[in-house]
Amino acid sequence: MAKRSEADALMQRIAEEFEALPRQLQGVARYLEEHRSSIMVLRVGEIAEGCGVHASAVVRFAQRFGYSGFTEMQAVFREAFTAQASPSRSYQQRIRSVIKNRASTMPAVEIASRFIDASRAGLDELADELDETRFQKAVDMLATAENIYVMGVRRSFAIAAYIAYALQHTQKRVHLVSGLGGMFREQLRSMGKGDALIAISFPPFGKETLYAMRVAQQHKASVLAITESDLGPLARHSDVLLKVKEGSAFAFRGLTSTMCLCQALFVALAYRLELTVEETLPRGEYDD
Amino acid sequence: MAKRSEADALMQRIAEEFEALPRQLQGVARYLEEHRSSIMVLRVGEIAEGCGVHASAVVRFAQRFGYSGFTEMQAVFREAFTAQASPSRSYQQRIRSVIKNRASTMPAVEIASRFIDASRAGLDELADELDETRFQKAVDMLATAENIYVMGVRRSFAIAAYIAYALQHTQKRVHLVSGLGGMFREQLRSMGKGDALIAISFPPFGKETLYAMRVAQQHKASVLAITESDLGPLARHSDVLLKVKEGSAFAFRGLTSTMCLCQALFVALAYRLELTVEETLPRGEYDD
DNA sequence: AAATAAATGGAAAATATGTTCTATCGCGTG
DNA sequence: CACGCGATAGAACATATTTTCCATTTATTT
Numbered sequence: 001m002a003k004r005s006e007a008d009a010l011m012q013r014i015a016e017e018f019e020a021l022p023r024q025l026q027g028v029a030r031y032l033e034e035h036r037s038s039i040m041v042l043r044v045g046e047i048a049e050g051c052g053v054h055a056s057a058v059v060r061f062a063q064r065f066g067y068s069g070f071t072e073m074q075a076v077f078r079e080a081f082t083a084q085a086s087p088s089r090s091y092q093q094r095i096r097s098v099i100k101n102r103a104s105t106m107p108a109v110e111i112a113s114r115f116i117d118a119s120r121a122g123l124d125e126l127a128d129e130l131d132e133t134r135f136q137k138a139v140d141m142l143a144t145a146e147n148i149y150v151m152g153v154r155r156s157f158a159i160a161a162y163i164a165y166a167l168q169h170t171q172k173r174v175h176l177v178s179g180l181g182g183m184f185r186e187q188l189r190s191m192g193k194g195d196a197l198i199a200i201s202f203p204p205f206g207k208e209t210l211y212a213m214r215v216a217q218q219h220k221a222s223v224l225a226i227t228e229s230d231l232g233p234l235a236r237h238s239d240v241l242l243k244v245k246e247g248s249a250f251a252f253r254g255l256t257s258t259m260c261l262c263q264a265l266f267v268a269l270a271y272r273l274e275l276t277v278e279e280t281l282p283r284g285e286y287d288d
Numbered sequence: 289m290a291k292r293s294e295a296d297a298l299m300q301r302i303a304e305e306f307e308a309l310p311r312q313l314q315g316v317a318r319y320l321e322e323h324r325s326s327i328m329v330l331r332v333g334e335i336a337e338g339c340g341v342h343a344s345a346v347v348r349f350a351q352r353f354g355y356s357g358f359t360e361m362q363a364v365f366r367e368a369f370t371a372q373a374s375p376s377r378s379y380q381q382r383i384r385s386v387i388k389n390r391a392s393t394m395p396a397v398e399i400a401s402r403f404i405d406a407s408r409a410g411l412d413e414l415a416d417e418l419d420e421t422r423f424q425k426a427v428d429m430l431a432t433a434e435n436i437y438v439m440g441v442r443r444s445f446a447i448a449a450y451i452a453y454a455l456q457h458t459q460k461r462v463h464l465v466s467g468l469g470g471m472f473r474e475q476l477r478s479m480g481k482g483d484a485l486i487a488i489s490f491p492p493f494g495k496e497t498l499y500a501m502r503v504a505q506q507h508k509a510s511v512l513a514i515t516e517s518d519l520g521p522l523a524r525h526s527d528v529l530l531k532v533k534e535g536s537a538f539a540f541r542g543l544t545s546t547m548c549l550c551q552a553l554f555v556a557l558a559y560r561l562e563l564t565v566e567e568t569l570p571r572g573e574y575d576d
Numbered sequence: 577a578a579a580t581a582a583a584t585g586g587a588a589a590a591t592a593t594g595t596t597c598t599a600t601c602g603c604g605t606g
Numbered sequence: 607c608a609c610g611c612g613a614t615a616g617a618a619c620a621t622a623t624t625t626t627c628c629a630t631t632t633a634t635t636t
Contacts, residue, residue: 011518012518014518014519015519015523016523018518018523019521019524022582022583022584023583023584024584025583026519029519030517030519033517033518033519034517040329041328041329041366041369041370043622043623043624044623044624044625045622045623045624053584053585054585054586055623055624055625056584056585056586056624056625056626056627057583057584057585058624059624059625059626060583060584063625068625069624069625069626070623070624070625071592071623071624071625078329081329082326082329107420107424108423108424108427108556108559108560109418109420109423109424109556111552111555111556111559112418112423112549112552112553112555112556113415113418113552115548115552115555115556116411116414116415116418116549116552117415119411119544119548119551120408120411120412120415123404123407123408123411124408126404127401127404127405127408130397130400130401130404132395132397135396135397135400136395136396136397139396154453155453157449157450157453158446158447158449158450158453158547159446161445161446161449162443162446162543165442165443165445165446180468249555250555250558250559252551252554252555252558254548254551255450255547255551256407256411256544256545256547256548256551259446259543259544259547260403260404260407260542260544261400261404263403263407263542263543264399264400264401264403264404265400267399267400267403268396268397268399271396271399272396310612310613310614311613312613312614313613331592331593331594332593332594332595333592333593333594341614341615342614342615342616343593343594343595344594344595344596344597344614344615344616345613345614345615347594347595347596348613348614351595356595357594357595357596358595359593359594359595359622577636578635578636579634579635579636580633580634580635580636581632581634581635582631582632582633582634583630583631583632583633584629584630584631584632585628585629585630585631586627586628586629586630587626587627587629588625588626588627588628589624589625589626590623590624590625590626591622591623591624591625592621592622592623592624593620593621593622593623594619594620594621594622595618595619595620595621596617596618596619596620597616597617597618597619598615598617598618599614599615599616599617600613600614600615600616601612601613601614601615602611602612602613602614603610603611603612603613604609604610604611604612605608605609605610605611606607606608606609606610
């Protein structure tokens with residue numbers, strides 16, 4: 001059982017009192033949380049520099065939390081490190097014991113870390129197999145489109161929602177085809193020449209999305225399909241098709257690679273459109 | 289391709305010259321090999337004590353291998369540590385350099401593959417730093433909740449949408465707080481004891497989400513926050529807080545790690561609820 | 577708006593740390 | 607057995623780092 005190190009306790013105390021802290025000390029707190037693992041190596045001055053404050057502020061911080069000074073607080077982190085550094089060998093054993101156990105008895109974290117592994121593998125594959133030509137075409141298509149329609153249903157809806165959100169930071173008119181009120185048809189009606197449809201769909205393919213693609217073709221809009229294979233029903237109706245193979249664990253299919261591809265697509269588009277960073281993300285009261 | 293760190297080179301040199309070393313210095317050499325990972329944290333005196341020699345012996349050791357003194361040798365080990373301990377930092381820098389370079393001269397794929405790299409690094413970090421206890425708590429909380437409310441606005445909305453979708457595959461009643469028709473309040477009104485709210489928010493925090501968390505607390509519902517730090521405003525109002533550090537690459541935050549975490553959460557929950565795979569993902573006519 | 581309290585920046589004092597120097601010790605060799 | 611070389615310990619020195627203190631600014635309260 002991982003017994004709470006004093007460092008953990010301290011971090012928690014910091015989190016609790018955080019709001020009551022003055023500006024500079026909040027900065028220090030954030031820095032500590034962010035660089036927790038390096039604190040033991042760093043000197044007061046280095047940390048202070050990292051926070052953009054003066055060394056004395058860091059000392060005051062430590063004192064505020066009951067230590068005689070920075071050094072005493074640092075000792076807590078050093079201790080935590082040396083405590084965890086050595087027994088990390090037993091990690092192999094932990095793995096083995098987990099492999100033997102059934103999933104039902106598997107701790108939640110074990111499931112999580114396997115899933116994360118699977119997602120990483122998916123991302124590796126994405127990096128390997130991304131088709132340069134097609135990606136470039138996809139960017140070009142979006143760059144020249146006047147209106148961009150985005151559609152994905154059920155599992156793919158979250159992705160569509162994200163793309164639509166991201167594209168709002170461009171000058172394009174963006175339409176998220178949500179089907180709200182059963183109005184898929186109506187939302188798609190206005191697509192036309194010069195517009196683009198981004199359709200995201202994986203097997204078993206949602207008929208709504210397939211329908212949208214047919215409509216797009218009829219209306220002479222160009223279609224960017226995001227799916228898992230060249231062979232599915234999306235291939236027939238798309239001008240550019242981007243493939244994503246998701247890793248899966250526990251018979252559960254990931255979505256991280258798709259998300260990643262879509263973000264990459266957006267970034268590439270943003271640069272193609274020569275949006276500056278500021279234009280890309282104007283941060284106002286409502287941003288999240 | 290882990291290129292030999294200078295620390296590696298040094299250790300090898302020590303091994304070669306070991307036999308020719310005087311007794312005390314051999315002791316130092318052994319100590320260094322044994323405690324290689326702690327050297328950066330230790331002071332000359334501490335190492336000397338560990339070896340049962342005097343501080344000056346350690347200094348002479350360092351000088352014998354070409355360093356001006358102990359400090360210079362220690363720097364080698366510190367470097368090796370920071371190189372492996374925070375690869376995520378170098379990834380941040382890589383991303384920044386991407387921003388600085390003229391994107392116009394960079395092919396779209398180049399941007400994409402760098403972005404994918406960044407996402408991979410983010411996932412690595414997620415795997416490293418996932419808090420076991422909290423993750424387990426989060427799963428437990430959801431497992432015992434009767435109704436689950438999910439809320440995220442703007443950038444986080446896509447994530448909320450996904451979670452809500454996934455949770456539909458359980459027996460829970462799931463409510464995606466969308467704010468459709470400006471009805472955030474109304475959608476949140478029915479939360480109560482025994483219910484759970486999943487709130488996803490990153491700085492600058494959406495006020496709607498913060499509001500939802502306050503309401504949840506007032507109504508005695510438990511709150512699972514998904515955010516980037518213990519120190520933000522979500523900490524106060526949450527029962528469990530899961531941290532995801534996304535690289536804010538290209539001035540907009542990645543979402544792949546968050547997506548991955550949420551999927552992992554769902555998978556773990558599914559196993560906790562002992563759903564079989566078939567039950568988890570019943571594939572019917574409408575699936576996508 | 578004034579008074580008061582708190583936070584900040586900087587420099588000086590205190591401390592801790594690393595390095596060098598020298599006297600001594602031990603060991604091997606002539 | 608004496609001599610010399612290198613290793614060692616500890617003190618003395620030099621440096622770097624932390625801490626304290628105080629003047630100044632900034633925020634808060636009356």
